[in-house]
Amino acid sequence: MSNDPRAVTAPNSGLQTRGVLGGRFVAYLVDLCVIAVLTFVLAVVIALLGVVTLGIAWLLFPILAATGVFYSIATVGGRRQATIGMRLFGLKVTGQNGTRVDPIIAGAHALFFYVAASTMLLLALDILIGLVRDDRRLLHDLLTGVTVVRVGV
Template sequence: MADERDRIGVSYDVKPHAYDPETNPELFDGVPARRVLAFLIDLVILAIPLILVWLFFFAVGIVTLGLGFALFGLMPVVTLLWAAFYYGTTLGGPRSATIGMRALDIEMRTWYGAPSYFVLAVVHAGLFWVTTSVLTPLVLLVCFFNQRGRLLHDFLVGTVVINNPARVGTMRTGGPDRSTV
């Protein structure tokens, strides 16, 4: 059977979960609460440039005696492009974390341990907004019914959010060295 598999170039091996909450509980300790705070930080970061664009469109509308107000029709497109860029470059970057996630020492990985990448990050963020819009924010309660604290969109794209190695290191040692304080 293995010879036939090699011949057609298809592997049937399923990768196991890289992060086990029973052997490494510190990876998941406090992650849901940190995700909420990280989301709020990222929401502010996303909103500030959009408010500036809105103000620019408003100023153009005033200067052009109302003709420039048509630019407000571009706001949904500008919003989607900005959000895709932000999530793709931060969540899909080398640290696999948005600015809010970095501030709170969490990161996103694939369920088998690989770092995130641009397309995965954009799809992940898009599914978050779609699932919470369509299924109400109550869908976020899913994290309380699984050991890894994964949300519905995490299951759909195969990701898991964990504490980053620096935070895990301080949790394993009992916190930062307080002897110098």
């Protein structure tokens, strides 16, 4: 951990949260690209399966809307506790006191974020809360009890 007296730490964990908001934004842009590729690949697979099953597999197309949530469950709820974008920017998601986030919490965290992102008002509130809090936790972080922290600092 850094000896910087201005460093802000997550409550009761000693993990650094200073400077995570900018990294989260850029990491999310990277993750959007990854999710877009995953969605495209899944759409092609479902389309081909639909041809083989005479259209029955096409009923799976609505699950493509949840690709981002499944991506978070697999990455944030996984061993590394971070999406690909987060890893690129030295971030990870932790639970209370720096504990690991389970897949259910990771999915709920992503779902709350996508609900907030679907409306400008909720997204603005989500970001505003992160800007005024010392630990830089956004509203959907608070609702799920997680903290995004810097690793290797």
